[in-house]
Amino acid sequence: MNHTVFNPLTLPNGTILPNRLAKAAMEENMAATAHLPGEHICQLYHTWAAGGTGLLITGNVMVDHRAMTGPGGIVLEENTPIAPFKAWAKAGTQNGTKMWMQINHPGRQVYAAMGGQVLSPSDIALDMGKHSQLFATPSPMTEAEIRELIQRFVCTATRAVEAGFNGIQIHAAHGYLISQFLSPLTNKRTDQWGGSLDNRARLLYQIVDAIKQRLPKHIAVAVKLNSADFQRGGFDANDALVVVKALGHLNVDLVELSGGSYESPAMQGNTADGRTLEREAYFLKFAKEIAKQAPMPIMTTGGIMRLPVAQKVLDEGVDMVGIGRALAFSPDLPNRWKTSPDFSAFLPNIKWKDKTLVALASLAITKRQLQRMGKGKAPKSNSSPVISLIADRMRLKKLTKIYRTRYAHK
Ligand SMILES: Cc1cc2nc3c(=O)[nH]c(=O)nc-3n(C[C@H](O)[C@H](O)[C@H](O)COP(=O)(O)O)c2cc1C
Known part of the structure; x- marks a missing residue:
């Protein structure tokens, strides 16, 4: 029987998701003081939890x-106060909504202006053409740093559960640290963490395994993975299938398939290797092939703003539909689709020549809506990309200065 997007989904660990629509992770950059969730982010998640x-x-x-x-x-670290995270989890789990925390380490994708630690499997800096100077060259991680990192993922996951989150998603996509280990373009190591795919995926497997062993069974553990890097010689769709199968042996409850990195922003519909993606549901072609052999439910995210497209994802054999930007412009999209199946959400469509600026403006315009909702205002689909980009740069500059002086090297 074919499911509709409004049917529940049971995960391998027994978790029942109320429907097949998920808000994909969108970094809010809305922390109150000291990197903690505050009133605005709680208000934002309260709005989403009411939207279906x-x-x-x-x-x-x-x-x-x-x-x-x-x-x-x-x-979220060992000594972080837990009360703000409890408030955040409470806001996002209203109306039976499930809320999972995505946990991440950026590796080399740290803006040079931020300072702090820039680690990676190898010392390969980002190639962003004329924007490359935005990023520093990373230091290859030592064995001790890799061991510490695994413990940090476990610690954050454990504390998220203590705060009341229903699950964890490990970010292994988009060119962040775990994805840097997975990709032969950024991982040139010759030890047990580099070389063969098995070695490059070792970090991901060890993090998943350690987290699974520590968390109670009713807590879902998911992974966000690239279906491909969309760069010549990078992690590809065959690699993704092998990794998904191995994650099945580790009892992962859901794999979300996305794609790309800062160098190749496929998750926004643009690839560096020139390959074309689906016009809507960018990674569906890959996700449906992987779903045929995957031991766990598969979700795909990217470019979805209409109900017929969301339904097509399920009809093609993929189990969950991930939605990012459309939910920033229409936080009640699932509820709206129930009464107006023809309703199409808005996605920014900026047509500038400089693809890096397009990516930054698209992020800025989306984050502006998150900030509006955090203040109890409705999103605005006619926000100007230029003004949003300038306002975002100014805001980030101010926040970066605070971070550099107070936190980066402490
Ligand atoms: C403002 C913004 C922030 C994002 N932050 C994250 C993030 O923290 N983690 C992540 O996995 N993806 C992040 N993404 C990517 C989205 O999860 C998603 O993969 C991408 O936007 C494509 O889906 P969409 O077309 O439905 O927006 C972000 C996207 C946007 C627009």
């Missing part, structure tokens, strides 16, 4: 305050 999405996955939460994807990010 069955599963809310948080924007990435850092496992180490010395390495941040951006300023204003949230960090």
Whole structure:
């Protein structure tokens, strides 16, 4: 029987997701003081939990305050106060909504202006053409740093459960640290953490295994993985299938398939190797092939804004539909689709020549809506990309300065 997006989904660990629509992770950069969730982010998740999405996955939460994807990010470490995270989990789990915390380490994708630690499997800096100077060259991780990192992922996951989150998603996509280990373009190691795919995936497997062993069975453990890097010689669709099968042996409950990195922003519909993606549901072609052989449910995210497309994802054999930007512009999209199946959400469509600026403006315009909702205002689909980009740069500059002086090297 074919399912509709409004049917529940039972995961391997017994978790029942109320429907097949998930809010994909979107970094909010809305931390209150000291990298903690505050009133605004709680208000934002309260709004989403009222909008009918069955599963809310948080924007990435850092496992180490010395390495941040951006300023204003949230960090959960051993000594972080738990009360703000309890309030956040409470806000996002209303109306039976499930809320999972996405946990991440950026590796080399740290803006040079931020400072802090820039680690990677090897010392290969990002190639962003004329924007390359935005990023520093990373230091290859030592064995001790890799061991510490695994413990940090476990610690953040354990504390998220203590705060009341229903699951964890490990971010192994988009060119962040775990994805840097997976890709032969960024992992040139010759020890047990590099070389064969098995070795490059060892870090991911060890993190998943350690987390699975520590968390109670009713807590879902998911992984966000690239279906491909979309760079010549990178992690590809065959690699993704092998990794998904291995994650099945580790009892992973859901794999979300996305793609790309800062160098190749496929997750926004643009690839560096020139390969074309589906116009809507960018990674469906890959996800449906992987879903045929995957031992766990598969979700795919990217470019979905209409109900017929969301339904097509399920009809092609993929189990869950991940939605990011459309839920920033229409936080009640699932509820709206129930009464207006023809309703199409808005996605920014910026047509500038400089692809890096397009990616940054698209992020900025989306984050502006998150900030509006955090203040109890409705999103605005006619926000100007230029003004949003400038406002975002100014805001981030201010937050970066605070981070550099207070936290980066402590
Ligand atoms: C503002 C913004 C922040 C994002 N932050 C994250 C993140 O923290 N973790 C992640 O896995 N993906 C992140 N993404 C990517 C989304 O999860 C998603 O993969 C991408 O936006 C494509 O889906 P969409 O077309 O439905 O937006 C972000 C996207 C946006 C627009």
